[in-house]
Amino acid sequence: MTASQDLLATLADIDPASELAQARATRDAATRHAQGSYEVLFSQQHDDFPLAERVALAAQVAEWHGAERLRAHYAAHPAFQPLDDAPRHQQGLAFARRLSVEPVAAAPQHIEALREAGWSARGVVTLAQLVGFISFQSRLLAGLQLLQGEEANCPAQAAVAGRWHTAERTASGQRALTAFTQAELGWEPWLPAKPLAEFDADEQALLARFGHSDSDYFRLLARNQPLLEQRTLTDKGIFYTAGGLPRAERELAATVASKINGCIYCASVHARKASQLAKDNDAVQKLLNVAPGAVLSHGQSPRWAAEIDLAASLSVTPPAASLTQLQALREHGLDTLAQLDLIQSTAFFAWANRLMLTLGEPFLPSDAQG
Incomplete structure (x- = not known):
């Protein structure tokens, strides 16, 4: 990948000869497919979600996340046009703001409002993906800037456990979750998943390759399958790679982000x-048990506490991770590659949480109910 094809390297002004550039090259799949997700989102020619709307919403979401360089990039796009007062645009903005600032507040009626304003099912999925992607992209950029010794000028935020859903039943009447758990849960969409029979042979093969043919979540996201493919490959490049941060600690970062966002x-x-x-x-259960408004790292080992603190601060909106937190990671033995792994694992769940929280909700399967 050349520098001109790597937006984040350009915006973070990464020296191609630096240790950070080498770490990103080691994580080639994550780097390529993060860029690939960007390229798919901003090259598709879909009448139900035109490019002008996409770049306008991307610029606004980047601003909410405190990512000025990213906001300026999207605002300078040749297709950029300010959104007007049309119901479609205003509902899109309201949905995007909720996903950006408090995704746990999303509910089925917000998707219904989008549909009534003229958004197609594919358009709704792509909108959620766009907001989730910019949430990821902005945090990854903030992390890359930290790794270069540059601290963001975002206002200080308390990086504490967020609130979560407290309803005892899901929208369809199944038993909901009101506390964090390590149990295996189900998830039901608020927008119908695309039936497997409506995918062509190549599309079905792709779902099968990733092992998700039977997943409502993936068949919902597959309403925009090229974007789903790049997102899934980004995920695999971040979490399923050798060396660097131990896999358990990448999963820890995902859990921390989910506690901040309230994604059970x-x-x-x-x-x-x-x-x-x-x-x-x-130790993991102790993290899950942290109440809303409390510090997530309390009572953890020094290394995990340092990792939890950075992941939590990177997960708030706008992100508030600091050079002091990065230095603490170094003192606990995390080199540049391990720090990058922690940042990418955390940033990715700014994306994943926002999809899970705003397109559906978890439930307790009947065979797990006592």
Whole structure:
């Protein structure tokens, strides 16, 4: 990948000869497919979500996340046009703001409002993906700037556990979750997943390759399959690669982001993986048990506490991670590649949480109910 094809390297002004550039080259799949996600989002010619709307919304989302360089990049796009007062644009903005600032506040009626304003099912999915992607992109850029010794000028934010859903039933009447857990959960969409029979042979093959043919979540995201493919490959490039940060600690970062955003489903999956890989169920459960408004790293080992503190601060909106936190990671033995892994794992869940929280909700399967 050349520098001109790597937007984040350009915006972060990464020296191609630096240790950071080498670490990103080591994580080639994550680097390429993060760029690939950007290229798909801003090259598609979809009448139900035109490019002018995409770049205008991207610039606004970047601003909410405190990413000035990213905002300026999208505002300078040749297709950029300010959004007007049309119901479609105003509903799109309201949805984007909720996803950006407080995704746990999303509810089925917000998707209904988009549909009534003229958004197609594919358009709604792509809008959620766009907001999630810019949330990821802005945090990854903030992390890359930190790794270059540059601290963001965002206002200080308390990086504490966020609130989460407290309703005892889902929209469809299934038993909902009101506390974080390591149990295996179900997830139901608020917008219908695309039936498998409506995918052509190549599209079905792609879903099968990733092992997600039976997943409502993935068949929902597959309403924009090229974007889903790049996102999935980005995920694999961040979490399933050798060396650097131990896998358990990447899963820890995903769990921390999910606690900040109030995403019980994502936390259940990744806390369970962290617990299994680290062989420390008690430490992971202690993290899950932190109440809203409390500090997430309390009572953890020094290394995990340092990782949790940075991941939590990177996950708030706008991100508030600091050079002091990065230095603490170095003191606990994390080199540049391991620091990059922690930042990318955290940033990715700014994307994943926002999809899970705003397109559907978790439920407790009947066979798990006591």
